[in-house]
Amino acid sequence: MSTSNADANDLESEYEALLSFMYLSPVGIVRSDKSGLVDMMNPLAAQLLMPLVKGGGIENIFDSLASVAPELRNLVASFEVERGPVCENHRVFVTPARDGAVVLACSIIKVGANLLMTVLTDISRQVDAERRARQTESWLAGIYTSVNDFAFFTLDAEGCIESWNPSVGQLTGFAETDVVGRTLSRFYAHDDIVLHRSPAHIALTRDEGWHVEECWCETKSGRRYWGQILIAVLREEEGDISGYSVVLRDVTERKVTSDNLARLLTTDHLTGVLSRAHFFEIAGSEVARAKRHSRALSVVMLDADYFKRINDTAGHQAGDEVLKRIADEAKGLLRESDTVARLGGEEFILMLPSTTTNEAMAVAERLRVAVERARIDTAVGQLKATVSLGVASLSPANPTLEGLLAAADRALYDAKRAGRNCVRGGFADPTDVDCSVCEDGKASETDGCPATATENDNSNSR
Structure with missing residues (x-):
């Protein structure tokens, strides 16, 4: 076989390997020129971009993403180096940033003077998990702004109170014998007891890993306050639920302020x-x-x-x-x-x-x-x-x-x-x-x- 034929076969093999890699890749891959004109993409990339083009063809990667990420074209235009990463894991919110948002991570690599490779990954679940984590962190940060307005205790796997500490008595006035073995309903205001609230709260905690509930609560002396109750799952090494940790907080002052605003918006x-x-x-x-x-x-x-x-x-x-x-x-x-x-x-x-x-x-x-x-x-x-x-x-x-x-x-x-x-x-x-x-x-x-x-x-x- 001549050298020229061998070189041609090698190039063909490399091209076939590149095609196989693109089509089997678990991420979306798009090859384009510097202006965004697409000459190759894999099926996953087409699937991720199709909702943005509303049934039209995907001819230009920047045009397809213009409605949600117009900055990408400028990033490429201002990247003067001949080769290198233009952006890495740049987040593109395909739908608004709220529960259930569709979010793509976009990485653009300049591999030649006029050649770009764009990698798209669906990170919607990751972003949702981060949102939940930030919500938890924010809530916990709010708790520790004052050490006098919250109580911490634990429940067993059936949802009954199994531990007590002085913070419970400080907030609620209840002694250990008043609460151990009882359910969360022990803290609810007597005129605001909803029969399904406590088991429903536990059920949602099992499903989500943690849950926050707010309702009217009452101290042993009869003082009503607006309580915020955070429950988080406690697990054994095997993963089975062993019980729950609970933080009960008095947020009456915050409720008065938020209620005034909510009343204007919702009534x-x-x-x-x-x-x-x-x-x-x-x-x-x-x-x-x-x-x-x-x-x-x-x-x-x-x-x-x-x-x-x-x-x-x-x-x-x-x-x-x-x-x-x-x-x-x-x-x-x-x-x-x-x-x-x-x-x-x-x-x-x-x-x-x-x-x-x-x-x-x-x-x-x-x-x-x-x-x-x-x-x-x-x-x-x-x-x-x-x-x-x-x-x-x-x-x-x-x-x-x-x-x-x-x-x-x-x-x-x-x-x-x-x-x-x-x-x-x-x-x-x-x-x-x-x-x-x-x-x-x-x-x-x-x-x-x-x-x-x-x-x-x-x-x-x-």
């Missing part, structure tokens, strides 16, 4: 209940928690009856007073763990964790009666108002938040069709319209029953 300015936007922010988590722990969850959707008529005859200021009174009556009936929000106009919704359908129907009926009995002071005198309510519960038929709300909305319309001022469940047969206003469930014009309203009134009442 309806007129009624003081949650805003529609904030309700939907938390509702999904409530549904997920209920499904994860196989617990009941119900919602009550309610609407002020003939609200347009109130505005038209008494004025919008009087209508505002009616809405505020409905919200106040709802808040007065609910527990700390329940939620009431204004969905818009005259429509409200209650979310009731750990509440069965029958229990939610009872809550809805109590609210209906409370509103009906209320005498609402306005600038034009006292007014009376009623509400119609629809109830639905999480179930195989309503397994999602969207399904739950749709079922409650159907039940609310059933209550409207039944004559208003009544409660209907999402499970009810639409033909079963026993009206709680009218005697024997029958509407009559002589009774003054709202069910006799005209078609136009019905169309404007929501």
Whole structure:
């Protein structure tokens, strides 16, 4: 074989080896000229870049990354050395820097006067882990700003308190005999005990390695304070969970400040209940928690009856007073763990964790009666108002938040069709319209029953 043929074969073998390396590499590799014009890339690089080009071709690496990393082109242009690393593990956030962000590490090497090799690696999981670590470090740093406002103790593998030290007594007033063998609920405020809170906190800690919960707590003497509880898993050498470490902190002062800000951002300015936007922010988590722990969850959707008529005859200021009174009556009936929000106009919704359908129907009926009995002071005198309510519960038929709300909305319309001022469940047969206003469930014009309203009134009442 001639020398020229041997050299050609060697070059071909090297080229095939380069291709094999690129295609089998666990990272994305792109070869381009100095301007970014691509002449070779492996499948993983194409996969990582494809979301950025929105279905188009990947002809220029800098154009493909321009929307998320426009600085790369300038880095290359300003790199005057003929060979060497232009950048190493430069982080490119493909999606916004939040939970679940897609992040690439980009390294560009100049291997010739007009030849670049770009290496792309998906480091999303690493960045998420770093975020969690920073969150933990920040939280722990906050704890040690004062040695007088936190207590440290441990739980056994079943979630019962197994150790005590003086910091517990200093913060809570409880002696060792008061707490050892008890669960975290020992520290909760008596009027704010949610049955699932302690086991749910432990379950989330097992899943994530650590978890933070905040709730109202109470000292032995009865002083309420806003407690922040951090639980971290303790493991044996084999990896089995042996118990948990707990830091309990009094963060009441911080809560007062943050609550004032949160109130402005998350509440309806007129009624003081949650805003529609904030309700939907938390509702999904409530549904997920209920499904994860196989617990009941119900919602009550309610609407002020003939609200347009109130505005038209008494004025919008009087209508505002009616809405505020409905919200106040709802808040007065609910527990700390329940939620009431204004969905818009005259429509409200209650979310009731750990509440069965029958229990939610009872809550809805109590609210209906409370509103009906209320005498609402306005600038034009006292007014009376009623509400119609629809109830639905999480179930195989309503397994999602969207399904739950749709079922409650159907039940609310059933209550409207039944004559208003009544409660209907999402499970009810639409033909079963026993009206709680009218005697024997029958509407009559002589009774003054709202069910006799005209078609136009019905169309404007929501």
